[in-house]
Amino acid sequence: MQGPTMALVPYNKNNDVLSIFNQPEREFNFAGQKLKISQDWNKLGVAAVVWDAAIVLCEYLEAGNVDLDKKKVIELGAGSGIVGIVSTLLGAHTTITDLEKAIPYLTEVVNTNLPKRVEGQFTVQALDWRENLESHTKTYDVILGADIIYIEETFPDLLRTIEHLSDENTLVYISCRIRYTRDSNFLQMLSEVFDLKKVHVDRSRDIIIYKGKKKTKDL
């Protein structure tokens, strides 16, 4: 393991993360549906496992904290796509995104878990925060991101992406575990452009959810 991957695991004192990640499949129940999420840590790495931040964000969404019904939602750095899956099951029209190399796995998991009745309500597509975003012309009602604050070099691009995809009505939900002081730098950067509030704390899993809304520009 190298670089950012090293920074992510092991990430708790009991070191039981690796055993969770080594499970080829994990089961969850969200929005009245049993989800079977395959994992492939050894071949595909960080994008192909379900992180706690995603589970906590799914629970937060399922509890009705965000109005998703018929909303235009985008998930950034989706990994397994579980958050985008739950958002779709809760009524949103969801664009589920990650790096190009993660798309085959992500597409497979999403298609396996979303039922026919939501066909046409979701798309899976590549979106690299470092790229030119001109082809992404939309702004979204809701932007979701779970455990996407972990590579310091990507922070300016991640911020640019969130800014590009949002307007002053967009709600941004970032679920994260702050592992290093540098991770807080991203929240600091985000708070310069967005009004940022801590809306949920899961102490047992060490996960915080932040909600952001773009600051209105002074006239």
Ligand SMILES: C[S@@+](CC[C@H](N)C(=O)[O-])C[C@H]1O[C@@H](n2cnc3c(N)ncnc32)[C@H](O)[C@@H]1O
């Ligand atoms: C720690 S994983 C979290 C995955 C998932 N959201 C979860 O919580 O289970 C971080 C995700 O960010 C994605 N990612 C990293 N750099 C990215 C970039 N430059 N553009 C888009 N996605 C990126 C990775 O591919 C990975 O899926």
